[in-house]
Amino acid sequence: MKMSNLYAPTSKEAPSDAVLASHALLIRGGFIAQVASGLYNLLPLGKMVLNNIETIIKEELGHIGAQEVELSFVTPAELWGESGRIEKFGKELLRFKDRKDNLFVLGPTHEEMMVNLIRNKVTSYKQLPLHLYQIKTKFRDEARPRFGLMRGREFVMQDGYSFHQSYEDLDHEFDAVEASYKKILDRLELSYRVVEADSGAIGGSGSKELMVLADSGEDTLVVCSSCEYGANIEAATRAKSSIDKSQSSIKLQKVHTPNIKTIDELSTYFKTTPGRIVKTVAKKIIFDDNEEIVLFFLRGDDTLQESKALNAVGGLDIVDVDEDELKAKELSVGFMGPMGELKIRMIVDNDLMSETDMICGANEVDYHYKGMDMSIFKTDVYADIIEVKEGDKCPKCGGVLGYKKGIEVGHIFKLGTTYSKALKAEFLNSNGQSEFFIMGTYGMGVSRLIAAIIEQHHDEKGMIWTKQSAPFVVNIMVSNIKNQEQLNFAEQLYKFCQKNGINVLLDDTKERFGYKMKNAELIGFPYTVIIGKELQNGCVQLLRRESLQKTDIKKEEIFDYLLKEI
RNA sequence: CGGGGUGUAGCUCAGUAUGGUUAGAGUACCUGGUUUGGGACCAGGGGGCCGAAGGUUCGAGUCCUUUCACCCCGACCA
Numbered sequence: 001m002k003m004s005n006l007y008a009p010t011s012k013e014a015p016s017d018a019v020l021a022s023h024a025l026l027i028r029g030g031f032i033a034q035v036a037s038g039l040y041n042l043l044p045l046g047k048m049v050l051n052n053i054e055t056i057i058k059e060e061l062g063h064i065g066a067q068e069v070e071l072s073f074v075t076p077a078e079l080w081g082e083s084g085r086i087e088k089f090g091k092e093l094l095r096f097k098d099r100k101d102n103l104f105v106l107g108p109t110h111e112e113m114m115v116n117l118i119r120n121k122v123t124s125y126k127q128l129p130l131h132l133y134q135i136k137t138k139f140r141d142e143a144r145p146r147f148g149l150m151r152g153r154e155f156v157m158q159d160g161y162s163f164h165q166s167y168e169d170l171d172h173e174f175d176a177v178e179a180s181y182k183k184i185l186d187r188l189e190l191s192y193r194v195v196e197a198d199s200g201a202i203g204g205s206g207s208k209e210l211m212v213l214a215d216s217g218e219d220t221l222v223v224c225s226s227c228e229y230g231a232n233i234e235a236a237t238r239a240k241s242s243i244d245k246s247q248s249s250i251k252l253q254k255v256h257t258p259n260i261k262t263i264d265e266l267s268t269y270f271k272t273t274p275g276r277i278v279k280t281v282a283k284k285i286i287f288d289d290n291e292e293i294v295l296f297f298l299r300g301d302d303t304l305q306e307s308k309a310l311n312a313v314g315g316l317d318i319v320d321v322d323e324d325e326l327k328a329k330e331l332s333v334g335f336m337g338p339m340g341e342l343k344i345r346m347i348v349d350n351d352l353m354s355e356t357d358m359i360c361g362a363n364e365v366d367y368h369y370k371g372m373d374m375s376i377f378k379t380d381v382y383a384d385i386i387e388v389k390e391g392d393k394c395p396k397c398g399g400v401l402g403y404k405k406g407i408e409v410g411h412i413f414k415l416g417t418t419y420s421k422a423l424k425a426e427f428l429n430s431n432g433q434s435e436f437f438i439m440g441t442y443g444m445g446v447s448r449l450i451a452a453i454i455e456q457h458h459d460e461k462g463m464i465w466t467k468q469s470a471p472f473v474v475n476i477m478v479s480n481i482k483n484q485e486q487l488n489f490a491e492q493l494y495k496f497c498q499k500n501g502i503n504v505l506l507d508d509t510k511e512r513f514g515y516k517m518k519n520a521e522l523i524g525f526p527y528t529v530i531i532g533k534e535l536q537n538g539c540v541q542l543l544r545r546e547s548l549q550k551t552d553i554k555k556e557e558i559f560d561y562l563l564k565e566i
Numbered sequence: 567c568g569g570g571g572u573g574u575a576g577c578u579c580a581g582u583a584u585g586g587u588u589a590g591a592g593u594a595c596c597u598g599g600u601u602u603g604g605g606a607c608c609a610g611g612g613g614g615c616c617g618a619a620g621g622u623u624c625g626a627g628u629c630c631u632u633u634c635a636c637c638c639c640g641a642c643c644a
Contacts, residue, residue, distance in 0.1 A: 016637085085644085441644080518604070518605050534603095
């Protein structure tokens with residue numbers, strides 16, 4: 001490819017609405033162009049990078065026996081009715097009707113379609129396991145698309161679905177996909193972490209996310225500094241805290257605490273640590289057909305993790321409660337607690353189990369109890385509902401936990417029979433009995449990976465592509481194309497690269513040296529061979545994008561040098 | 567869906583508080599010339615329904631009403 005033919009409109013200035021480096025650089029480098037909110041056109045350079053990533057994914061998934069298919073982007077709404085997700089997905093599903101007035105949905109993910117593809121066709125355990133995947137445009141009408149390719153409404157995803165006759169077999173495939181996904185990220189030279197994820201309302205027996213580490217990431221991860229443990233903050237756990245519990249014989253006692261409401265005020269007043277105070281958090285939980293106020297109890301120095309809280313009660317949504325609603329339940333802010341005849345559902349954090357000598361609200365203005373014993377609760381109200389803090393102890397090794405930010409580029413999920421049941425997809429086992437398929441689902445955000453790579457590989461001058469993702473690995477730059485000697489040598493090297501399978505671009509534009517250099521740095525070719533004034537001394541220069549170091553190389557040696565280096 | 571912000575040349579933005587020549591700059595683009603190792607210089611040139619609709623006024627980019635789009639924070643996100 002010659003630069004003079006390449007459609008890559010670059011610009012010096014960043015678009016005013018780009019916040020993330022990846023977003024700004026992709027636009028400045030002429031990789032993408034925005035169409036509307038969350039919709040982007042991929043230009044030649046962007047498409048090349050996407051192709052490169054897809055090639056790696058296909059190679060790696062091929063190694064574990066997954067087969068590529070391509071399902072229709074337009075999907076019949078009936079299927080979404082069968083699984084019940086037409087309601088659950090809500091407005092995120094883009095619906096429309098065809099000329100015959102049939103309702104359709106643009107596919108946001110393809111569980112239903114994939115189950116439909118194999119049901120009544122895969123009918124025997126002898127045909128299992130089966131892993132089918134596709135790399136395909138998805139559409140989700142997100143409430144708030146943002147950050148360029150990071151969170152678009154239309155995006156490219158690799159989505160795989162596996163079918164099994166046993167959970168052991170699913171576990172096997174799950175591990176194989178994890179290994180395969182890690183290989184893909186390794187080849188893209190990304191630094192990442194595999195973390196435990198919230199399985200959410202769908203349930204299932206396990207779910208992991210692959211997180212590319214970047215400060216700009218939208219997810220908060222809890223990671224251990226001394227072992228491999230990592231989890232999304234929505235799913236992270238910790239070792240039980242070791243609060244000193246020396247005294248246990250103190251009797252329950254009501255204490256006048258005039259206008260003392262906050263955990264800080266209470267710990268000062270009682271001369272104790274926040275960890276010995278029971279914090280009461282009231283939330284409204286939305287269910288399918290009703291809503292309910294629930295009290296959550298946790299240590300004063302902990303905070304409620306809303307996803308965990310929601311999972312603990314099995315609701316759809318968790319929202320704040322206003323003071324009037326609390327008063328209607330005879331609760332008052334600052335003095336709420338578990339004591340008394342409250343007809344309210346209560347959930348207690350695991351960490352409080354079997355504690356004694358705690359302080360809690362008395363459900364009476366200006367009063368608290370001390371000497372409270374947690375044994376008043378039955379064990380079935382306990383759940384893990386706290387948000388792990390930095391500095392907490394690792395549940396695996398006891399090491400120190402800290403936060404990191406991550407970009408979710410992959411999610412693997414043991415689905416079980418959720419969809420096969422809903423869509424009545426069965427096979428006959430070796431005893432001739434009918435069983436639902438046990439499924440796994442695996443997704444990787446291909447277009448998001450473009451952004452993720454840049455978030456991890458860029459500097460103030462531009463993008464820094466890795467060899468496997470770069471649109472072109474070598475850029476041959478002719479300093480002055482009016483110089484016939486330079487041009488001739490460049491053409492010679494260009495042809496040599498092409499013949500030897502090196503992905504090469506020849507910058508034969510009429511621009512001046514400075515312009516070409518800035519452009520090469522912006523686009524981020526891993527290597528640029530500068531053919532310029534040093535040629536008269538028999539030398540060319542090799543610029544490495546990552547270090548920005550220029551090395552003089554004898555012109556007759558550059559050929560072998562490139563072959564060796566790339 | 568709540569809160570905030572912005573729409574003027576391809577791009578980045580002035581101009582709008584206080585209405586008044588033909589709406590500006592930088593950059594990009596075209597032509598000619600000079601330059602040629604870090605986004606060059608000189609001269610000339612093209613490019614605007616001032617987001618859209620309605621209104622007030624002798625007169626609207628500027629004031630009023632409605633509306634649309636885009637961005638940010640939050641909620642949401644298999």
